[in-house]
Amino acid sequence: xxxxxxxxxxxxxxxxxxxxxxxxxxxxxxxxxxxxxxxxxxxxxxxxxxxxxxxxxxxxxxxxxxxxxxxxxxxxxxxxxxxxxxxxxxxxxxxxxxxxxxxxxxxxxxxxxxxxxxxxxxxxxxxxxxxxxxxxxxxxxxxxxxxxxxxxxxxxxxxxxxxxxxxxxxxxxxxxxxxxxxxxxxxxxxxxxxxxxxxxxxxxxxxxxxxxxxxxxxxxxxxxxxxxxxxxxxxxxxxxxxxxxxxxxxxxxxxxxxxxxxxxxx
Amino acid sequence: xxxxxxxxxxxxxxxxxxxxxxxxxxxxxxxxxxxxxxxxxxxxxxxxxxxxxxxxxxxxxxxxxxxxxxxxxxxxxxxxxxxxxxxxxxxxxxxxxxxxxxxxxxxxxxxxxxxxxxxxxxxxxxxxxxxxxxxxxxxxxxxxxxxxxxxxxxxxxxxxxxxxxxxxxxxxxxxxxxxxxxxxxxxxxxxxxxxxxxxxxxxxxxxxxxxxxxxxxxxxxxxxxxxxxxxxxxxxxxxxxxxxxxxxxxxxxxxxxxxxxxxxxxxxxxxxxxxxxxxxxxxxxxxxxxxxxxxxxxxxxxxxxxxxxx
Numbered sequence: 280x281x282x283x284x285x286x287x288x289x290x291x292x293x294x295x296x297x298x299x300x301x302x303x304x305x306x307x308x309x310x311x312x313x314x315x316x317x318x319x320x321x322x323x324x325x326x327x328x329x330x331x332x333x334x335x336x337x338x339x340x341x342x343x344x345x346x347x348x349x350x351x352x353x354x355x356x357x358x359x360x361x362x363x364x365x366x367x368x369x370x371x372x373x374x375x376x377x378x379x380x381x382x383x384x385x386x387x388x389x390x391x392x393x394x395x396x397x398x399x400x401x402x403x404x405x406x407x408x409x410x411x412x413x414x415x416x417x418x419x420x421x422x423x424x425x426x427x428x429x430x431x432x433x434x435x436x437x438x439x440x441x442x443x444x445x446x447x448x449x450x451x452x453x454x455x456x457x458x459x460x461x462x463x464x465x466x467x468x469x470x471x472x473x474x475x476x477x478x479x480x481x482x483x484x485x486x487x488x489x490x491x492x493x494x495x496x497x498x499x500x501x502x503x504x505x506x507x508x509x510x511x512x513x514x515x516x517x518x519x520x521x522x523x524x525x526x527x528x529x530x531x532x533x534x535x536x537x538x539x540x541x542x543x544x545x
Numbered sequence: 546x547x548x549x550x551x552x553x554x555x556x557x558x559x560x561x562x563x564x565x566x567x568x569x570x571x572x573x574x575x576x577x578x579x580x581x582x583x584x585x586x587x588x589x590x591x592x593x594x595x596x597x598x599x600x601x602x603x604x605x606x607x608x609x610x611x612x613x614x615x616x617x618x619x620x621x622x623x624x625x626x627x628x629x630x631x632x633x634x635x636x637x638x639x640x641x642x643x644x645x646x647x648x649x650x651x652x653x654x655x656x657x658x659x660x661x662x663x664x665x666x667x668x669x670x671x672x673x674x675x676x677x678x679x680x681x682x683x684x685x686x687x688x689x690x691x692x693x694x695x696x697x698x699x700x701x702x703x704x705x706x707x708x709x710x711x712x713x714x715x716x717x718x719x720x721x722x723x724x725x726x727x728x729x730x731x732x733x734x735x736x737x738x739x740x741x742x743x744x745x746x747x748x749x750x751x752x753x754x755x756x757x758x759x760x761x762x763x764x765x766x767x768x769x770x771x772x773x774x775x776x777x778x779x780x781x782x783x784x785x786x787x788x789x790x791x792x793x794x795x796x797x798x799x800x801x802x803x804x805x806x807x808x809x810x811x812x813x814x815x816x817x818x819x820x821x822x823x824x825x826x827x828x829x830x831x832x833x834x835x836x837x838x839x840x841x842x843x844x845x846x847x848x849x850x851x852x853x854x855x
Contacts, residue, residue: 403579521694528689
């Protein structure tokens with residue numbers, strides 16, 4: 280019961296924050312780049328719910344608009360990773376042999392080396408900004424998807440209905456598409472719920488060290504970076520972006536836990 | 546040594562060398578293909594000066610020649626000079642900064658295992674009671690809190706408001722506390738969850754029931770019988786965790802201004818300080834591979850079933 284309640288609250292929170300950020304202009308009357316020097320570094324008040332930053336920009340608006348980049352980069356990077364991971368994972372799991380061997384080597388390699396350092400290297404290759412982040416995160420996170428999909432495919436491959444399909448003369452691509460993929464939805468959903476928050480967090484860390492989006496655009500990571508520098512005198516600048524980021528990740532984690540129990544993926 | 550063991554080691558050594566070679570290869574060429582160079586300044590150098598600099602650092606040679614020269618130098622124990630710290634040997638930078646990174650990583654590892662595993666046991670023992678709920682809340686929060694945010698909160702609380710601890714730098718034992726806590730929270734959370742899950746599983750197994758029926762005490766059952774078996778899953782994550790503690794410390798090093806290796810990696814990548822990036826990669830790669838080897842050995846020691854597949 281407790282799990283279910285948290286599950287609903289988490290979904291509600293994530294929906295709310297996606298809606299708010301999508302329709303940000305309707306939610307807040309301030310723009311994210313509008314500067315107002317006479318109202319700079321204000322504490323939270325009725326006019327500015329979360330205060331203003333050092334250029335007088337409304338922090339609440341900046342967080343809402345920042346959510347667009349934070350959520351979008353996390354979700355899109357995970358979807359790209361999912362596409363690569365599902366293709367390589369099913370192919371390697373179904374055919375086995377040298378294809379599988381090569382994939383396993385690559386997976387082993389990535390398992391040893393920390394993804395965030397790889398992402399930093401890739402960031403300088405692709406350039407700072409949204410696309411750079413997207414590719415850096417996607418290329419470092421498809422391994423997790425591939426590993427999971429491969430393991431599941433290995434199991435499904437041995438099922439009787441797959442054997443029956445083979446006996447009926449179905450080709451491998453049809454078998455993968457018709458019989459293996461439909462059975463992968465549960466694990467894929469679970470892996471999405473784990474990978475999306477991981478990527479949102481990675482994005483915020485890359486942005487925090489200054490490798491992410493460039494001004495005037497901002498994500499929660501860049502906001503936290505600005506907030507960190509002024510933290511001692513104006514703690515609201517880091518507390519609000521941090522709180523929203525934390526709650527979002529928390530919601531994703533509760534979501535993932537519940538899905539994991541439901542689909543019994545370890 | 547048996548023949549199998551020799552074969553096992555030979556296999557491991559070739560595996561390790563390939564992994565390291567691929568790592569160096571990827572790092573080298575990714576960085577070189579990235580736009581921008583180490584000597585790109587606001588005001589461009591005169592062409593002749595630039596040509597001379599590039600000649601001095603061999604930047605005018607083809608990339609694969611530079612890579613093979615770097616590999617040759619590594620075998621000879623040479624690491625060239627850093628670009629951003631003019632003329633300072635990379636070796637010297639590594640010798641200066643590696644100890645603080647390792648100290649930080651090792652202490653954080655001790656903290657994470659020393660707190661995480663007992664908390665995981667406790668949660669499993671008191672399953673579904675308020676203690677368990679509380680421990681699980683700590684774990685899920687630990688997973689959801691980026692390290693820089695935790696660091697900010699800790700600094701605000703303990704330095705700005707309470708004034709108990711220094712906010713940065715690496716001078717007295719007291720200044721170690723916040724970086725260690727920050728760095729270890731994520732592994733701590735992972736260990737709590739893994740230990741809890743596997744402990745619950747082993748508490749339901751037959752041999753625990755037997756132990757109870759023999760009339761053993763709770764603590765003896767928990768620590769002697771259940772814990773040993775439930776540590777095995779935690780051991781598997783210890784490899785990646787150690788790796789992340791050593792290499793993932795860059796954010797903590799940047800935030801707390803600790804003169805460690807991770808900080809150098811980030812600034813060197815941004816400044817295109819090729820020799821320094823490659824030097825740090827060399828150290829990281831070796832450390833990571835070594836950690837994984839240690840975990841494998843631990844694994845063999847802890848789980849006799851694993852020994853057959855070796």
